[in-house]
Amino acid sequence: MTSCQSSENLASPWSPAPKGLEGVVVANTMISKIDGKGGKLVYRGYDIQDLAGNIPFEGVAFLLWVGHLPNPLEFDTFKKNLGEHRNIAADVKIFLESAPHEAVPLSVLRTAVSIMGLRPSDKDSILEDGLNLVSQFPTILSHYQRTRNEEEIIAPRNDLGHAANYIYMLTGEVPNKKHEHALDSYFTLLADHGMNASTFSARVTISTLTDIYSAIVSAIGTLKGPLHGGAPSKVWEMLQEIEKPENASAWLKERLANNERIMGFGHRIYKTEDPRSKILKELAKENADPDIFALATTVETEARKLLQAEHPARPLDTNVEFYSSLVLSAVGIPTDMFTSTFACARAFGWIAHIMEQLADNRVFRPNSEYVGPLDLRVPEAWRAKN
Numbered sequence: 001m002t003s004c005q006s007s008e009n010l011a012s013p014w015s016p017a018p019k020g021l022e023g024v025v026v027a028n029t030m031i032s033k034i035d036g037k038g039g040k041l042v043y044r045g046y047d048i049q050d051l052a053g054n055i056p057f058e059g060v061a062f063l064l065w066v067g068h069l070p071n072p073l074e075f076d077t078f079k080k081n082l083g084e085h086r087n088i089a090a091d092v093k094i095f096l097e098s099a100p101h102e103a104v105p106l107s108v109l110r111t112a113v114s115i116m117g118l119r120p121s122d123k124d125s126i127l128e129d130g131l132n133l134v135s136q137f138p139t140i141l142s143h144y145q146r147t148r149n150e151e152e153i154i155a156p157r158n159d160l161g162h163a164a165n166y167i168y169m170l171t172g173e174v175p176n177k178k179h180e181h182a183l184d185s186y187f188t189l190l191a192d193h194g195m196n197a198s199t200f201s202a203r204v205t206i207s208t209l210t211d212i213y214s215a216i217v218s219a220i221g222t223l224k225g226p227l228h229g230g231a232p233s234k235v236w237e238m239l240q241e242i243e244k245p246e247n248a249s250a251w252l253k254e255r256l257a258n259n260e261r262i263m264g265f266g267h268r269i270y271k272t273e274d275p276r277s278k279i280l281k282e283l284a285k286e287n288a289d290p291d292i293f294a295l296a297t298t299v300e301t302e303a304r305k306l307l308q309a310e311h312p313a314r315p316l317d318t319n320v321e322f323y324s325s326l327v328l329s330a331v332g333i334p335t336d337m338f339t340s341t342f343a344c345a346r347a348f349g350w351i352a353h354i355m356e357q358l359a360d361n362r363v364f365r366p367n368s369e370y371v372g373p374l375d376l377r378v379p380e381a382w383r384a385k386n
């Protein structure tokens, strides 16, 4: 309460709003379901454990957008369509080649999407706009990355899948099957996740019937924060700082003693291990450097123990970001591109939600409870001046 307020003139009575909208249902969706107690994530009826790595990512993307798994013809057509939308426009290239080299790649992506949205689009072109967006994210990011490294730009190849083409454009090498499989599975695991903050942003923005590019810009801005998609590079930095397994316990204790959070742990919905984390851990074991994997598993065990002691009533386990950092690094993604690579996957979910929102739209317009003072009067001294 500020000095000018007294308890008598506060608006009353009021009940505290659910902080962070915890437990509030804001939409019905048929896209994905999270079982926080059982540690399960389902896309349109299919468990992600069954989807990841068993169906190429393009099939999962089709499932999210269309609602059923594609037949072979639908799969080939969708994959071809994605491949054919990969080239970026000249004005986007000019921006990427003039952007400051120290910019965060996700901020570059956000601005590039804004530029893409300069051309008028209408709601009938949502599928075309959606294809442009998801197909061009990897092209935008690799174009920027190679520009700032003063490397030759590599044009997209439309015969490669979403994952393989991204690695190819970034590194100049078509990835081996193991790396392609790891990134393809990562894309599946990260493509959608209920009403997470960035998806909510996209739905709120599109509910005003603005254009899809504006909704995706909102979503990217929301994903950027460390409490959402910005954590994997911080996990990587933490592992680099800890350096070796024997340092883990002391490092984590000191961090908790300073009231700082351990990145890659905790989740609003999961009260047990994030199911995506289990699969990512397997992928990290197969692909990451064995020393870094050993360090990560020690940090996981130690952090779990310490967090359990500190929050006995609230299980805090690894979330999707913890092992993502190892998988992304192993397939050749630079650390500061982890969150923008997350965006390459989540964009498919954002667009599925935008389409779902538009199919039965009502503008989001919740209430707030005013809890400030009432009946204050502008002081006479001010009245005299004006």
Ligand code: ACO
Pocket (backbone or CB within 6 Å): 020, 226, 227, 228, 229, 231, 260, 261, 262, 263, 264, 265, 266, 267, 268, 269, 307, 311, 314, 316, 319, 320, 321
């Ligand atoms: N390390 C230490 N303590 C934690 C952590 C953590 N990683 N996560 C939660 N806590 C503690 C909080 O300090 C708080 O303690 P208190 O009740 O004594 O104040 C309690 O657990 C509850 O925390 P909230 O912030 O209320 O939990 P919320 O559901 O709002 O937050 C979040 C979830 C943001 C993921 C949180 O666990 C966190 O900050 N984790 C670290 C960052 C991270 O990994 N982000 C990636 C999230 S995954 C994704 O979005 C893709």
